[in-house]
Amino acid sequence: MSSAPPRIHSTLKCDVAIVGAGMSGLSAARLLFEAGKSVVILEARDRVGGRTLSKALSNGFVVDMGGQWVGPTQQRVVGLIRQLGLQTFKTYQTGASLALIDGAALRYDGILPNLDETSGLDLAQAIEKLEALAASIPLDAPWAHPDAAELDRMTYAEWIDANANTQGARWALKFMAPSVFSVDASELSFLHVVFYFGSCGGVDVLTATEGGGQDSRFVDGMQGLATGLAAALPGGCVLLEEVVDRIVQDQAGVSVRATSIEVHARHVIVALPPTLAGRLRYDPPMPPLRDSLTQRMPMGTAIKMMFRYPTPFWRADELSGMAMTDKEVPQLVYDNSPADGSCGVLLGFTEGIPARSWMQRSPDERRAAGVETLVQLFGAKAAEPLEYVEHSWVSEEFSRGCYAGTMPPGAWCSFGPALRANVGRIHWAGTETATVWNGYVEGAMQAGERAATDVLSALDHRPTP
Amino acid sequence: MSSAPPRIHSTLKCDVAIVGAGMSGLSAARLLFEAGKSVVILEARDRVGGRTLSKALSNGFVVDMGGQWVGPTQQRVVGLIRQLGLQTFKTYQTGASLALIDGAALRYDGILPNLDETSGLDLAQAIEKLEALAASIPLDAPWAHPDAAELDRMTYAEWIDANANTQGARWALKFMAPSVFSVDASELSFLHVVFYFGSCGGVDVLTATEGGGQDSRFVDGMQGLATGLAAALPGGCVLLEEVVDRIVQDQAGVSVRATSIEVHARHVIVALPPTLAGRLRYDPPMPPLRDSLTQRMPMGTAIKMMFRYPTPFWRADELSGMAMTDKEVPQLVYDNSPADGSCGVLLGFTEGIPARSWMQRSPDERRAAGVETLVQLFGAKAAEPLEYVEHSWVSEEFSRGCYAGTMPPGAWCSFGPALRANVGRIHWAGTETATVWNGYVEGAMQAGERAATDVLSALDHRPTP
Secondary structure: OOOOOOOOOOEEEEEEEEEEOOOOHHHHHHOOOOOOOOOEEEOOOOOOOOOOOOEEEEEEEOEEEEOOOOOOOOOOHHHHHHOOOOOEEEOOOOEEEEEEOOOOHHHHHHHHOOOOOOHHHHHHHHHHHHHHHHHHHHOOOHHHOOOHHHHHHEHHHHHHHOOOOOOHHHHHHHHHHHHOOOHHHOOEEHHHHHHHHHHHHOOOHHHHHOOOOEEEOOOOOOHHHHHHHHHHHHOEEEEEEOOEEEEEOOOOEEEEEEEEEEEEEEEEEEOHHHHHHHOOOEOOOOOHHHHHHOOOOOOOEEEEEEEEEEEOHHHOEEEEEEEEEEOOOEEEEEEEOOOOOOEEEEEEEEEHHHHHHOOOOOHHHHHHHHHHHHHHHOOHHHHHEEEEEEEHHOOOOOOOOOEOOOOOOOOOHHHHHHHHOEOOOEEOOOOOHHOOOOHHHHHHHHHHHHHHHHHHHHHOOOOOO | OOOOOOOOOOEEEOEEEEEOOOOHHHHHHHHHOOOOOOEEEEEOOOOOOOOOEEEEOOOEEEEEOOEEEEOOOHHHHHHHHHHOOOEEOOOOOOEEEEEEEEEEEEOOOOOOOOOOOHHHHHHHHHHHHHHHHHHOOOOOHHHHHOOOOHHHHHEEHHHHHHHHHHHHHHHHHHHHHHHHHOOOOHHHHHHHHHHHHHHHOOOOHHHHHOOOOOOOOEEEOHHHHHHHHOOOOOOEEEOOOOOOOOOEEEEOOOEEEOEEEEEEOOOOEOOOOOOHHHOOEOOOOHHHHHHHOOOOOOOOOOOEEEEEEEEOOOHHHHHHEEEEHHHHHOEEEEEEEOOOOOOOEEEEEEEEHHHHHHHHHHHHHHHHHHHHHHHHHHOOHHOOOOOEEEEEEHHHHOOOOOOEEEEOOHHHHHHHHHOOOEOOEEEEEEEEHHHOOOOOOHHHHHHHHHHHHHHHHHHOOOOHH
8 A cells, every 4th residue: 555655844944934826825925026025836736727727628729727717807817918918808798698498599788588567567666776785885894884784694595595586596596606606506505606796897897708807808817917926926836746744833933845745934824725724733723712713614526517519600690699607517618719710719617516416426417418409509510529628726736616605604704703814824805805806816916916915014023032 | 823733644544434523422322333344533622522511610609501401302312311420410500590681580480481362372372383384394405395485585684574473472482592592583494494393393392491491400511421422432532632624535445534544444424513524635526516515514602601609599480580681782591500409500601693782891891791681580699690601612623512403494405415424434313413402412323323323224235355
């Protein structure tokens, strides 16, 4: 039987250790490096980029298996694109969308299928309430909202049932939970939902393509943001395949133990989702509030599937490629073809409850179920994709789900204050700690920069011994 | 700065490694040892007993800072008491209970305060529904109940609001959530609540003193069960202060790495709460369903407080010492004096949401708040306790909460099947995996014995290579 490899420790010294080379850890590192601090990033994977991962299909076209879109209000990402000289292009959205209901594909325009007039008005008034609430949440302290306890005691599903009266509106509102959070509406604190919408600038901005969260895509893949950031750091400061398992702090500093190295630093930034940060061992142990928080921010479940065709044939039928379905595989479809339309790619998502059973089946089964749905949507031409690729983040040991950690009822009000508060020399980054575009790359960058700023202030006030 | 101690590994070989020397791990070990198997138990703490912990007060009287009661339907605990020759005595319950509401202490008989007739009937019909549902849950597969999805989508608070119409009944039903689960009613899947009640034999059995879950106490402390079990195992097989961090399995066996030792075994039983089991590193990594489960079973929060007086003076006023309060510290009070009444001890619990803010304050503050409440209940004699002791399990690195892991909405139906299913050579014990008295010592024992039985079957079918 294979035994654990011997642990031969070398040690390194630096000002700040960073755990995780996702966009949050890298953004923190950049800011610290620019401020003249020495930094070591310990990354468990053999690559940078966290929940962004770009891969070439067999025809050479690069697709994103993780985060892939950028919108104009995501100012940090937009700025970094410019600095790195990355190329983006508008998400294709010409033509009608489709809703597959009971086997029939109905054309519609906009984000959500046309509902009958009563349902449509019902949905509009519910979204108006959501927008107003989202705008009222103090993004740095959702628990301080005057109605926080009541909003946090309620699930999103419970709120929907109390605030939308038609089946159509309820369906549309519940559909947003897996699409946005990759969990079911019944699993989410309603306070978390309105906080999240608020952090993104509202429901409309979050769900929109043009001008919203899905505005543009990356020609060479979104992971280019991370590889670009890493390349600009001093050589040797990003250490791959270093799995951190223990952080020890005392008056003098902090020691971060990884697979083959121990880093001694003045501060550490843990740029991991809270559920993964909770798996490290800390000495002294985490205070109860912080530990309890990490027990209560599970990651969602999503399977991302791509089907490549010789051409984006649906465009000839004046279809945008966007579709919502009442099927499990996929529930949501987008046109994910290259900018020049030189091949056709349909992107499908299976998220939340259905993803949990479908992740236990084989890629062949998922491919077959996906193709069946695409044929119902786009006709016989969808029957024979040239290539099928998929990714399930919950299978990744160092992500354990996506798109982000979510809050069940009660977590924000009791444990929210522990989400960002440093514990001595340990600072928390990761998109889950962001106050803008929480759950997105933009949030990851904001969180990393905030953590780095906190560390710089702490270093200002504690001169090197 | 102190650095991590060097890891000097010695290795041990045995048939079965067990992680955790709580009542579940020890019960598994006993059964395996009796079947002729060699066993090594790795325990992170410097003691056995897990969430049982008995301590002498300064007058020598032993109290339990963790689990402390046993009831007649807890057959494994009752049997072990007999085998070990431990002494128990009936919980004191002569006289009236008190309900402290708006500063007034009202006498009542039974478990719950007298409600007006309408509220009383309302409560009775709600509890009847709970009992019927609890009796209908398949305890080994709650997700297989015909209404499982619906029950799991709902919080316990949501069910209460839909099924009790009076403020009195709602208050009493919601009060049970912190008392039983040490979380708020709004945080619990309703399916989990009825499963839990069902596993204990119903609401009445769980909440009752005489004949129920609080029937009797241990003269020398409940931890005697664990020290007794450990003492009956072969010398040297329980290794203390060995923190397991990694489990590697392959075709040939399993290797369990702890602080200073690596154990090579044919199987391993992980007898930890799921949230702590999720913090170990596994090679190969846990399958998605199992990992997702461990992200979704947070421990509750409870602070257990004891106030010692020269005598159990409340007994002279024909008071049982039992009280429910609308205060935060404590919410629930029991007479916890020794069998002979040679001193008086009042036991107070602060659980759920109030415990989360009160755990951040000082012992002196908790003591003062507790005394203030006890004076309102029992008069001026309660003002000057001779001794105050307290315990908060959420502060313990190797428990991280109590009484047990709980399920938020949705967890049972999506992830329940991964709760007990072994992953290759890794088997799961711990009271959270029990089908009887889940969350109790009885459940811990049942779970340990079930895991041991599973391992024995596996060993039967795979002869030593």
